[in-house]
Amino acid sequence: MSTMSTHKLETQNITMKFGEETIIRDISIAVDRGELVSLLGVSGSGKTTLFNCISGIYQPSGGRVLLDGDDITGTTGHISYMLQKDLLLPYKTIEDNVGLPLLIRGMSKEEARKQASEHFEEFGLEGTQKKYPKQLSGGMRQRAALLRTYLFSDNVALLDEPFSALDTITKGKIHKWYLDVMEKINLTTVFITHDINEAILLSDRIYIMTGKPGEIRYEIRIDTPRSQRQGYDLTDEFMQYKRQIMGILEE
Template identity: 45%
Template structure:
């Protein structure tokens, strides 16, 4: 299934490059906390890249810097070679909490990005409705968020992020609060969405199986101060099937990641 959603911005694939990114927080008494130190990586155009690490290792700090919500202490961030440090609006960003507006319908929520970009409400609806139909929300276009299951809410939030139409998308544990069965369904749904739109995705998760199953490559981070200690290619065939989790290569990758997380070093 291939859906092309017309939108006011380019849909070409882009790379994201983070170079020597450091973030040090200073308390009023002068105490410093090093959250992130010298983080460097590139997410290639159209790649699905996951970041995994212990709680408090700086993953969200990294995302906030890339999204322009926080100013790093030092380092560079660029998309296709153009600096974006301290600038908002260059990436799509989805948090674990879906942040759907309770007073708007599903259709009204997923079109917010288009409306903010200057697209008329009528045109935004024309763009969004086929996507809602194609990706399992056609029966819920007029529902309010509190009438949806957790999985349906995340579908709406992800489609809203896609319709914001940025080439690079940050997903911060979007399935972290879902039950196991819903989470598995959403993983398959996300892979279909990614395959159709070929966005560059950077995905944070604490779930090693999820990271391996979804990704082309995995970045492993150390405990705070967060450093990148390994980058592992996920050399499993696509399209992925659930049975791949029992394969020898999948198990080897999982063991390697567990060892890295246990030692905190490569």
């Protein structure tokens, strides 16, 4: 495949071994600009290992990572991620937490704050600039963590089960909010989850991973556009997808 690829983010045959053990094998995914793609799989299927390869924390044993067609395999500083743990630093205010990636890129503190604060309203965080993380609820903290991820990435975000620690009601709200924000900011997202409902509700496409070693077995496209997913989880179509996915996972 040429480096003239038009995909925003692409992995080509990523394989990761630790010693003798192969954790993931031949993972090839492609994500287009503004697309939201989920990696769905049980724990231990190597989803997080793949993330670490994409973000550059790990140098994969084989394969390449392409961002806008450029080879970024094994290099950090291009793609950031967000975990279930919000990883907001308790000793920094929300604006400084959110602006941290900009600071790391060499921006001054004032500039970073200014640029971060431009997005606070969009992310429903207005008024929290000067607060510390412990003063915010779990849902708000995840929003702040998402804004940080967004400010860092070249419009690509990796999200590793970001909402799985939230209670059902907060989760429902944040899903709705997330779909709204995604629409506005046109972020390209790779989303790890083991929650089938969440995957169907939020994704354009779903890659289903099975282990071990972790490999991609199926790719499912959700036909209903993301903008029309209000109450989608109560429709027959949703249930059909769910049945299909459960069938695959049970194989």
